Amino acid sequence: MLVRLLREHLRPYTAFIVVLLVLQLASTIASLFLPSLNGRIIDEGVALGQTRPILELGAIMLGVSLLQISVTIAATFLGSRTAASVGRDVRARIFDRVASFSAQEVGRFGPPTLISRSTNDITQVQTVLFMGLTLMVTVPIMMVGGIVMALREDVGLSWLMAVAVPLLALVVGLIIRRMVPQFTVMQESIDWVNRILREQITGIRVVRAFVREDHERARFAEANTQYTGTALAVGKLMAMVFPLVMVIFNASTVAVLWFGAHRIEDGEMQIGALTAFMSYLIFVLMSVMMATFMATMIPRAAVSAGRIVEVLDTSTSVLPPESPEQIPPGRASVEFRDVTFTYPGADVPVLQDVSFTARPGQTTAVIGSTGSGKSTLLSLIPRLYDVTQGAVLVGGVDVRSAGLEEVWSRMGLVPQKPYLFTGTVAENLRYGDQDATQEQLWDALRIAQAADFVAQMPEGLDSPIAQGGGNVSGGQRQRLAIARALVRRPAVYLFDDSFSALDLTTDARLRAALEPETADATVIVVAQRVSTIIGADQIVVLEDGRVVGIGTHEDLLGDCTTYQEIVQSQAVAEVAG
Known part of the structure; x- marks a missing residue:
């Protein structure tokens, strides 16, 4: 549903997306060379004891950094503009479709859920789209490029990547699997809260006339508690992601330092190469973390996209005729x-x-x-x-x-x-x-x-x-x-x-x-x-x-x-x- 929804609404923004991908490609490739240049500064500066190579390579790094910053700002601007435009278009389509509904379709969905689908659900899809547009090139290139550049620095430590990357992906994947069912319940809970809140606001005079404030508070509290419970369950699972990621990050860094120190002691590796390898390992792990973080949001956006598509795919039961007849002008019985x-x-x-x-x-x-x-x-x-x-x-x-x-x-x-x-x-x-x-x-x-x-x-x-x-x-x-x-x-x-x-x-x-x-x-x-x-x-x-x-x-x-x-x-x- 999510892919279909985005495919239908991204066509008008093809030019923006192409420029965005090119900018992300340039930014990511530029960032991949920074650790290697930093390693060369360390090794050449230490070996020669001169400042000129450091200044030359430092100037190159500064230029690359400025290029990366400029490209990243432009890519983020284009990504946010495209995501916001798609959100605007989807909202307009839902509004037009709901406006065409007969009383039968409006009664079937109900005003509260139609409002939720036009606001909260579209926001979920828009957020995932923005993240996807800003990460869809950066993450795979950073992952593949980081592995390639790390192997160029030192092949002997590559086994650490073969352990850390799958372990990180496995841990986050298991957590995401437990989160997916909660997202459907969360969106339904939002509908429930909106429905009760709308009823209380619309019928406030009836509530007060029959002195039912306590009853309505209890109804709202029940809906609010269910939504809060679901949100807390999702939040607890998401809260587990970052500590586990940091454990794997820190353990990988310690392992690189430990085994890299032995290789330096044996003359098989230089200090600059170790620093660069560690940076590339962090690049790879960061790309995996961003991909998994993106994956945590995709299920909820997929649920929201399904709810949006359900509205867009619903045709009114009151259909206009293919060849309409004209009602005679003037008086009409x-x-x-x-x-x-x-x-x-x-x-x-x-x-x-x-x-x-x-x-x-x-x-x-x-x-x-x-x-x-x-x-x-x-x-x-x-x-x-x-x-x-x-x-x-x-x-x-x-x-x-x-x-x-x-x-x-x-x-x-x-x-x-x-x-x-x-x-x-x-x-x-x-x-x-x-x-x-x-x-x-x-x-x-x-x-x-x-x-x-x-x-x-x-x-x-x-x-x-x-x-x-x-x-x-x-x-x-x-x-x-x-x-x-x-x-x-x-x-x-x-x-x-x-x-x-x-x-x-x-x-x-x-x-x-x-x-x-x-x-x-x-x-x-x-x-x-x-x-x-x-x-x-x-x-x-x-x-x-x-x-x-x-x-x-x-x-x-x-x-x-x-x-x-x-x-x-x-x-x-x-x-x-």
Whole structure:
């Protein structure tokens, strides 16, 4: 998964990578000559007792060092820039893919894990990519070149490398093998922590209202403890790497000094050669250590890459047609034709054999008990889900045969839970129409009964709105969402229980103001209160996902038992209130 992900996203940066590899090659080769030059300075200086050879070789070493420093800085810059660019591209692709998801795919993954995959998982891959780009040439050349240069200095001590290098690789490899399973658990634990934290922040008012702070602390503590435990287990294994590496390093150095001293005493080796050999041994061991350290991070990045690819490989269940049909311009009716819908994994359909037509210039209301499928029915019109059987037609065209953007452009949706974005009042209203003038915005606000409280805000239309509309009340949030839909002037208005947070007086004024504005449009209203829909041209009554009555308020009072029960229950509630 990791290789596939990187292969797909590294192609645009081929030129950067080629330059990077050339710079790393030059830097590594230059560093391989430094110990040998240092050994020559020691041997020639000691043998001749002169400073000139030392100064000449020292000048060469200084030049090589400066070259190495310059090349290393350039290589690191290019590596970090390439890794950051790839991380940016992957995040953009995930964002685009998630934006194309239907409600079904979003519900399958869940917002917390999608956020983790867009942030933490991409960071893991980006870190490994940076390390790989900066070490992929340095490590093998340093390892092979160090061995070759060490053998040039003295073959008699080569057996020490044959022992130290495999021993170091074996020790670190065994530790890495135990770390791999922990990385999968760690990423899942991060999802768990994010999910609980998001629930607590979003539902803070519910938590406080039911005095469940202690319960939520316990839930978070459990998730946090699991993540901490997994991180500590990985940390303990990683902490074992460096002490063991240092033991092998120091033991190898002592062995080189011990056996090298005997060879010098026997006249088989010079002091400078011993110093150079020791440096090359450290080069080789350092390259092995860097390779193994890189290997400790690859498994976690591989897990993260798999989670990223899982999102990128998931296609939306709401697919655009290959040859989209055009919805006729102007007014558009909405027809449900023998519609059945079942949520993925569910055994029982939410909607069964639903058929009715909502016509332009009329208001069609949908009412029913909780769980009867009202909101689901409304979600099928803009293709938030696709029907399981039957068809939903807008302007006589099946929404599955029309282009997605064309379908959406005909809709003005006010969801059951209105959501406002971070920005100003005007910016939120212009989600309906980016080119709307201030006069149009104020006109929409007046119809939605929101002009008064917006005018009282310090900056009017430029007043800030917090994320989710957290700095306005629920009723104000609903009215702003209604105004946003009005700014669009769509052919079809979809109100999903959009008047529930309004008092009866405001509700009546808003509906009266809406009538002339939506005279030519198709209006579909999902409501709980009979008073909200009593004047509708057509009322569709749902019970257990089936249509049990269609008609006006007076018609249904005469022949629909379910509607009669709803009216009677609300009348009793009002009297009791």
